[in-house]
Amino acid sequence: xxxxxxxxxxxxxxxxxxxxxxxxxxxxxxxxxxxxxxxxxxxxxxxxxxxxxxxxxxxxxxxxxxxxxxxxxxxxxxxxxxxxxxxxxxxxxxxxxxxxxxxxxxxxxxxxxxxxxxxxxxxxxxxxxxxxxxxxxxxxxxxxxxxxxxxxxxxxxxxxxxxxxxxxxxxxxxxxxxxxxxxxxxxxxxxxxxxxxxxxxxxxxxxxxxxxxxxxxxxxxxxxxxxxxxxxxxxxxxxxxxxxxxxxxxxxxxxxxxxxxxxxxxxxxxxxxxxxxxxxxxxxxxxxxxxxxxxxxxxxxxxxxxxxxxxxxxxxxxxxxxxxxxxxxxxxxxxxxxxxxxxxxxxxxxxxxxxxxxxxxxxxxxxxxxx
Numbered sequence: 001x002x003x004x005x006x007x008x009x010x011x012x013x014x015x016x017x018x019x020x021x022x023x024x025x026x027x028x029x030x031x032x033x034x035x036x037x038x039x040x041x042x043x044x045x046x047x048x049x050x051x052x053x054x055x056x057x058x059x060x061x062x063x064x065x066x067x068x069x070x071x072x073x074x075x076x077x078x079x080x081x082x083x084x085x086x087x088x089x090x091x092x093x094x095x096x097x098x099x100x101x102x103x104x105x106x107x108x109x110x111x112x113x114x115x116x117x118x119x120x121x122x123x124x125x126x127x128x129x130x131x132x133x134x135x136x137x138x139x140x141x142x143x144x145x146x147x148x149x150x151x152x153x154x155x156x157x158x159x160x161x162x163x164x165x166x167x168x169x170x171x172x173x174x175x176x177x178x179x180x181x182x183x184x185x186x187x188x189x190x191x192x193x194x195x196x197x198x199x200x201x202x203x204x205x206x207x208x209x210x211x212x213x214x215x216x217x218x219x220x221x222x223x224x225x226x227x228x229x230x231x232x233x234x235x236x237x238x239x240x241x242x243x244x245x246x247x248x249x250x251x252x253x254x255x256x257x258x259x260x261x262x263x264x265x266x267x268x269x270x271x272x273x274x275x276x277x278x279x280x281x282x283x284x285x286x287x288x289x290x291x292x293x294x295x296x297x298x299x300x301x302x303x304x305x306x307x308x309x310x311x312x313x314x315x316x317x318x319x320x321x322x323x324x325x326x327x328x329x330x331x332x333x334x335x336x337x338x339x340x341x342x343x344x345x346x347x348x349x350x351x352x353x354x355x356x357x358x359x360x361x362x363x364x365x366x367x368x369x370x371x
Contacts, residue, residue, distance in 0.1 A: 008081040009067055009074065010035040011102050012081070013066070013067060014034040014058075015102045016070070016207070016208075024102060032085065070205075070206065070207075073179050074206060076343075077106070078346075079178050081105065089103070090112045090225060092224055095250070096220060099224070104178050105201050111169045111199040117146075118147075118226035118243070119149050119156075120230070120231060120239075121155025121156070121233040123153045123154040125155045125265065129155060129158075129265055133155045134158040134159070136232070136257070137162025140163070140283040141162065142166040143287060143292070144168055145287075149171075151172035151173075152183070152215075158232075161189070164198070169196060171199045171200075171201065172198070175202075175210050175211075176208050177207050177208040179207065180209065182210040194350075219243040219246050223243055226247075226252065228255060228290065230286065231256045231277070238268060244268075244272065253289075255285075316347055318339070320351070323365060327364050328365060330365070333348075
């Protein structure tokens with residue numbers, strides 16, 4: 001048995017079986033932790049609440065070689081995890097149907113303690129739609145609201161970018177493992193989300209590819225986290241409309257931007273407005289309807305978060321403490337940290353992305369002043 005150096009190795013092992021959230025939760029209720037499930041499986045015990053296909057997958061993956069590969073990915077990409085039984089699990093998700101049993105994350109979990117609004121729309125968005133999304137997300141962000149979206153192209157990208165513009169953190173819920181950026185062109189956006197104290201979430205284990213059905217299913221998490229859903233652009237038949245259905249099933253308000261009535265990108269918008277969705281044109285409209293316009297607690301979150309130090313992984317914490325006295329070379333950090341060169345380099349890279357560490361000439365590193 002290898003050592004679980006990442007702390008989340010067995011989470012990734014269990015999630016790799018692609019069980020339903022209900023099946024995984026049943027196993028966790030019975031055995032409490034993913035590691036206990038692994039040990040029970042290895043001992044030959046008959047596990048309850050699990051389909052034969054799931055047993056076959058776990059059996060295939062239950063090897064030290066596979067665990068070592070998963071461990072390497074988790075460390076390399078600074079991926080952490082929690083289960084539905086852990087204290088980090090957001091209460092908002094517990095209230096919905098089929099809450100994800102395991103969530104993998106990168107970044108700042110404190111984002112989920114803020115007031116959150118989901119913002120969605122077409123990937124093939126119009127220029128006007130993207131401009132509106134960025135503007136409205138920025139208005140809400142400046143009032144301390146965290147925007148939740150899916151890091152896809154089009155409206156998702158504009159929503160995350162607008163939230164970063166406004167100074168609040170943003171949350172991206174992906175439809176694949178966090179070791180993959182999808183679409184690949186959003187690597188800079190991913191890095192910017194993390195650098196600005198944001199959060200990436202996924203219920204899919206490292207190695208899981210961006211399969212089509214993952215996205216409408218992950219939309220339930222986007223709407224589940226948020227207090228309400230904001231629709232910027234939607235065709236009649238689109239993934240955006242599945243988000244609307246999730247929000248309605250969860251009892252959430254749906255705010256719809258009117259858009260151009262002659263545009264095919266806004267057909268779904270006008271259908272939703274005819275059916276009673278809430279009309280808005282500015283972020284202030286949404287804040288007023290939610291009763292957040294003069295809520296000083298919400299507004300104050302923006303300034304509090306702007307100076308927040310990102311949550312650090314165990315490896316990042318080691319380097320952070322080593323660099324507190326002042327600048328050091330790569331070799332000096334390696335000597336004092338006992339981290340392998342590959343792990344050290346990836347950890348330093350992530351700390352630079354987060355804005356915690358800066359690189360200096362001569363392969364020297366130091367903490368940034370704000371850290």
